Amino acid sequence: MDRRTFIRAVAGGIFAAPLSSVAQSSAKTVRIGRLSPLSAEADVPLLAAFRRGMRDLGWIEGDQFLIETRYADGNPNRLPEFAAELVRSRVDVFLAGSNPGALAAKNATGTIPVVMVTTADPVSGGLVASLARPGGNLTGVTALGQGLSAKRLELLKEAVPGLTRVAVLTNPASPYTAPFVKESTGLARALGVQFQLVEARDPREFEAAFATLANKHAGALTVLTDVTFITHRKRIVELAAMSRIPAVYGEREFVDAGGLMFYGASLADMYRRAAVYVDKILKGAKPADLPVEQPTKFELVINLKTAKALGLAMPQSLLLRADEVIQ
DSSP: OOHHHHHHHHHTTSSOSOGGGHHHHOSSOEEEEEEESSOHHHHHHHHHHHHHHHHHTTOOBTTTEEEEEEEOTTOGGGHHHHHHHHHHTTOSEEEEEHHHHHHHHHHHOSSSOEEEEESSOTTTTTSOSOSSOOOTTEEEEEOOGGGGHHHHHHHHHHHSTTOOEEEEEEOTTSTTHHHHHHHHHHHHHHHTOEEEEEEOSSGGGHHHHHHHHHHTTOSEEEEOOOHHHHHTHHHHHHHHHHHTOOEEESSHHHHHTTOSEEEEEOHHHHHHHHHHHHHHHHTTOOGGGSOOBOOOOEEEEEEHHHHHHTTOOOOHHHHHHOSEEEO
16 A cells, blocks of 8 residues: 555544554655755754754654755745756655745646745735635745834834934845835834835845945844845845944844844744644645644844944843843
8 A cells, every 4th residue: 555545544534543653654755855045054943943843743854754955045046946856856845945935846846735934925925825725735834024024113213212214125136025115105104214225136236235325324224034135144244233233134043143133933933833734744634725824933032242332222121022132
């Protein structure tokens, strides 16, 4: 009896064995295709969280599952090529990071299940029909990151007294930029600040972008989610320090690299949850029947060392609300 027949038999009640034993009883080693717009180095903590989630569910790496990785190193144009490679290598399920990664996987196959982890809206991005009923072969976890923009700006206003001008580092080619721009007018009015969009499409434009925000006398900076920015986060953090501008980021990795503040969903927790989706799919569930999950865990991390270097006295009320303060 092959693996799929066995799963159907279990689901139909022919066997009394619990579902948790299904994967372990299969002689086949499952192959998970990891498709990421990031670098291998940036992906280490995310894959570690996913592996931990798989272990917690009883899966043994190297015996019951293998992970085959493809990294675009900050160049999302390479994702379709890598997705096609993973399809040809006959992976059993995709683990796709970001909207561009998930879209590349979805376009590459209509049959191989795709589990996504993204901080953008997968509905407006054309990935799923709805969060409750995704349809097709794709589901997963999304943080709807653009909805957190207001909270990040509130934190900046609290950290920087009298803040009226906020520079927004954007990549106009990124799918994360348009949703922010769409909502920015009302958001700026509500917060009593003026947004100043500063563009950078690749690392060669970073220095010019920071020179522009200095010329515009921005009092603080928010960096929108973008795979190029995440890949080259150390350079962005360095330029923010040189410009002596307080900044808030949408990814924890920026603060670990010396950035001032991060607020957002825990990506590590999202990847741990992605393992639950992979587990269910490998046990016979259809992606179309698995609602897209939104995280409930959000983190505020403050780098106090960076604040002191900027001469910024972080309010005690803000420090007390932080999940972590880096000394």
